[in-house]
Amino acid sequence: MYFRKTAKRAIRTLTLFLVFINVAGCATNPYTDRSQFLLIPESQEVHMGNKAYAQALNDPKVVISKNPAEVDPVKRVAERIIAAAKQSKYAKRADSFQWDVTVIKNDKTKNAWALPGGKIAVYTGIFPEAKNENGLAAIMGHEVVHALARHGAERVSQHTAANLGMQIATVALDMKPIAQTLAMQALGIGVLLPFSRGHESEADYIGLLLAADAGYDPREAVLLWERMAESSKGGPPEFLSTHPAHDTRIQDLRKWMPEAMARYERASKAPISPLPSIE
Numbered sequence: 001m002y003f004r005k006t007a008k009r010a011i012r013t014l015t016l017f018l019v020f021i022n023v024a025g026c027a028t029n030p031y032t033d034r035s036q037f038l039l040i041p042e043s044q045e046v047h048m049g050n051k052a053y054a055q056a057l058n059d060p061k062v063v064i065s066k067n068p069a070e071v072d073p074v075k076r077v078a079e080r081i082i083a084a085a086k087q088s089k090y091a092k093r094a095d096s097f098q099w100d101v102t103v104i105k106n107d108k109t110k111n112a113w114a115l116p117g118g119k120i121a122v123y124t125g126i127f128p129e130a131k132n133e134n135g136l137a138a139i140m141g142h143e144v145v146h147a148l149a150r151h152g153a154e155r156v157s158q159h160t161a162a163n164l165g166m167q168i169a170t171v172a173l174d175m176k177p178i179a180q181t182l183a184m185q186a187l188g189i190g191v192l193l194p195f196s197r198g199h200e201s202e203a204d205y206i207g208l209l210l211a212a213d214a215g216y217d218p219r220e221a222v223l224l225w226e227r228m229a230e231s232s233k234g235g236p237p238e239f240l241s242t243h244p245a246h247d248t249r250i251q252d253l254r255k256w257m258p259e260a261m262a263r264y265e266r267a268s269k270a271p272i273s274p275l276p277s278i279e
């Protein structure tokens with residue numbers, strides 16, 4: 001009797017899992033041919049991105065810069081990167097995004113991010129490493145690719161699948177159903193968790209090509225990461241703590257450089273100015 005009840009519950013959960021897998025798609029990254037496991041629909045991912053963006057900007061501690069010296073270069077670079085994205089293999093998604101960019105006045109935070117749906121934030125603290133608009137393009141190209149390549153959705157899907165697997169095990173072993181809570185947590189905070197090394201590398205590669213297409217010198221990406229490595233001595237800044245292993249990263253960027261340079265030579269060149277200095 002007891003066994004039958006447990007077996008029934010296990011079968012029900014397993015069916016749910018199979019339905020879930022069936023609904024889910026497997027996509028292929030158009031640049032790297034890497035296959036992606038995606039459980040959540042794009043609409044939900046974009047909804048989560050928009051929600052996280054509103055939350056981040058409504059935080060009373062967040063100061064939004066209105067200083068044209070800080071805002072204008074970021075907007076200029078964003079505009080060109082977005083235009084390049086709309087001509088890229090991600091054209092359809094880039095067209096569907098409601099893009100927005102915010103400069104956050106925080107000279108101590110070396111960070112930038114782009115959320116699903118095309119919401120971008122750049123912190124003034126990253127200006128010294130970005131140095132000029134080429135460097136800013138390297139950073140923003142990278143971040144925008146995380147959103148375009150659906151890395152957030154993939155990460156949430158992995159968490160959800162792992163947790164569903166745990167749930168099956170939970171039922172089979174008749175343990176307490178804690179897995180569901182974990183799955184909910186992964187969905188809720190998924191958009192702001194750090195990316196895996198594979199996602200980082202993919203964002204570096206496609207971001208490099210995207211910045212080059214937008215008319216920014218891709219060679220600055222190498223210099224940028226060298227500056228990042230330099231400034232991380234004595235404790236990593238935020239941007240680096242979620243973007244690890246800069247030696248490998250610089251080597252990879254050099255390997256991809258000929259392809260990026262070929263694109264840069266074909267592109268109409270962007271105007272480059274230095275970024276404003278901060279304290």
Ligand SMILES: [Zn+2]
Pocket residue numbers: 142143146195199200203242243
């Ligand atoms: Zn990244």
